Amino acid sequence: GAVVSQHPSRVICKSGTSVKIECRSLDFQATTMFWYRQFPKQSLMLMATSNEGSKATYEQGVEKDKFLINHASLTLSTLTVTSAHPEDSSFYICSARALAAYNEQFFGPGTRLTVL
Amino acid sequence: QKEVEQNSGPLSVPEGAIASLNCTYSDRGSQSFFWYRQYSGKSPELIMFIYSNGDKEDGRFTAQLNKASQYVSLLIRDSQPSDSATYLCAVNGVWGGATNKLIFGTGTLLAVQP
Numbered sequence: 001g002a003v004v005s006q007h008p009s010r011v012i013c014k015s016g017t018s019v020k021i022e023c024r025s026l027d028f029q030a031t032t033m034f035w036y037r038q039f040p041k042q043s044l045m046l047m048a049t050s051n052e053g054s055k056a057t058y059e060q061g062v063e064k065d066k067f068l069i070n071h072a073s074l075t076l077s078t079l080t081v082t083s084a085h086p087e088d089s090s091f092y093i094c095s096a097r098a099l100a101a102y103n104e105q106f107f108g109p110g111t112r113l114t115v116l
Numbered sequence: 117q118k119e120v121e122q123n124s125g126p127l128s129v130p131e132g133a134i135a136s137l138n139c140t141y142s143d144r145g146s147q148s149f150f151w152y153r154q155y156s157g158k159s160p161e162l163i164m165f166i167y168s169n170g171d172k173e174d175g176r177f178t179a180q181l182n183k184a185s186q187y188v189s190l191l192i193r194d195s196q197p198s199d200s201a202t203y204l205c206a207v208n209g210v211w212g213g214a215t216n217k218l219i220f221g222t223g224t225l226l227a228v229q230p
Binding site: 042043093103105110 | 147148150152158159160161162165204206208217218220221222223
């Protein structure tokens with residue numbers, strides 16, 4: 001149980017384009033989903049917290065207009081990187097928190113974004 | 117600033133030995149504590165969590181929590197080369213209303229030598 005999928009696993013795009021990443025909880029309902037970014041050799045950095053049916057809460061320094069998050073259902077959240085630039089190249093990982101849990105988060109496999 | 121601190125390592129142990137990974141946290145209100153394993157290039161995988169003082173065992177892994185000392189550790193018995201990874205400590209607490217948020221340490225790189 002507690003499986004989280006992410007799609008795509010890897011994406012290469014041109015500078016200025018937008019990229020959408022999907023995060024799905026496959027066998028449980030996720031009240032909250034989280035989006036992280038991780039640069040090489042660095043730790044996870046929380047970007048935003050997403051609750052189903054409400055606006056995402058962004059961490060300080062994360063541009064909400066650049067990183068659009070939609071949490072349309074209890075099993076799906078999407079992150080759209082708008083007008084991507086090379087500095088947005090990173091490993092994007094989502095996680096999901098189940099109902100009635102001790103706040104443990106289950107991570108998706110991640111999406112490696114490369115912006116040329 | 118709420119912090120979770122770990123020694124970055126690398127921690128090198130011989131195969132079959134016990135690996136001891138340590139983590140301290142700054143917020144006394146923290147309620148639950150998690151250990152994740154992350155292989156290079158992969159996403160974190162939950163190993164176990166603990167929320168009561170004392171020890172919690174799961175197979176070769178034992179988590180230890182001491183809230184008075186604000187200290188949580190992970191012991192890996194009979195370490196195997198496949199255990200070589202970065203181990204992330206994460207803490208959940210009640211602050212600013214963000215009860216769902218985990219604060220991650222920077223991780224300890226474990227290297228198990230065959």
